[in-house]
Amino acid sequence: xxxxxxxxxxxxxxxxxxxxxxxxxxxxxxxxxxxxxxxxxxxxxxxxxxxxxxxxxxxxxxxxxxxxxxxxxxxxxxxxxxxxxxxxxxxxxxxxxxxxxxxxxxxxxxxxxxxxxxxxxxxxxxxxxxxxxxxxxxxxxxxxxxxxxxxxxxxxxxxxxxxxxxxxxxxxxxxxxxxxxxxxxxxxxxxxxxxxxxxxxxxxxxxx
Numbered sequence: 001x002x003x004x005x006x007x008x009x010x011x012x013x014x015x016x017x018x019x020x021x022x023x024x025x026x027x028x029x030x031x032x033x034x035x036x037x038x039x040x041x042x043x044x045x046x047x048x049x050x051x052x053x054x055x056x057x058x059x060x061x062x063x064x065x066x067x068x069x070x071x072x073x074x075x076x077x078x079x080x081x082x083x084x085x086x087x088x089x090x091x092x093x094x095x096x097x098x099x100x101x102x103x104x105x106x107x108x109x110x111x112x113x114x115x116x117x118x119x120x121x122x123x124x125x126x127x128x129x130x131x132x133x134x135x136x137x138x139x140x141x142x143x144x145x146x147x148x149x150x151x152x153x154x155x156x157x158x159x160x161x162x163x164x165x166x167x168x169x170x171x172x173x174x175x176x177x178x179x180x181x182x183x184x185x186x187x188x189x190x191x192x193x194x195x196x197x198x199x200x201x202x203x204x205x206x207x208x
Contacts, residue, residue: 005169009169009170052119053118053119053120053121054121054124055121056121056122056123059121059123059124060123074130075130077134078130078134081133081134081137084137084141085137085140088140088141088144089106091144092104092144095148096144096147099151099188099192100192101147101148101151101191101192102147102191102192102194102195104140104143104144104147106140108140109136109137109139109140109143110132110133110136110137110140111132111136112129112132112133113132114128114129114132115128115129142165143165145165146165146166146167146168147167147191149165149167150167150171150187150188150190150191151187151188151191154167154170154171154172154184154187155171155172155173155174155176155180156168156171156172156173156174157174158174158175
């Protein structure tokens, strides 16, 4: 990685910290705090949330026919996602242990907390559970895949990649044959030295 790339990476880290501080200030404005993965709302805020909840009948009446008819198609995807979840978890349990790669902890990526929001009816809460699981699962799988790529092929592509994973920017440049032969084991050792669980962005859980 060049000095310029290192400087840009450091700037990204600085901006992420600044963003986290701004998010924390926004939490206080919205009247909630996070303590040991448990969300707590101020009493008045929780009452207002319950007042804003839409009843099931009204919710369905406002939904388009297309939304109602496509809902079973959307939810049918839960079956392949469950299979992928189990298969990828088995993969890292077997292969990561064999390679000495720290395993990815699912709870760092999959969070179930939105159903506790009082302004959601049970259909909206179910939708949030589904979306939280699927998007969290994709992030979980992506982290497993990125560790696999760092172990076996830490090389950038010649073509531009949209939204690459967080490890990609440190990979070797495309065409750097000497670097690949000289540094592949370094990438593997660095990966193996990572902690078992990542908690850079702990996810909340609990009730209002």
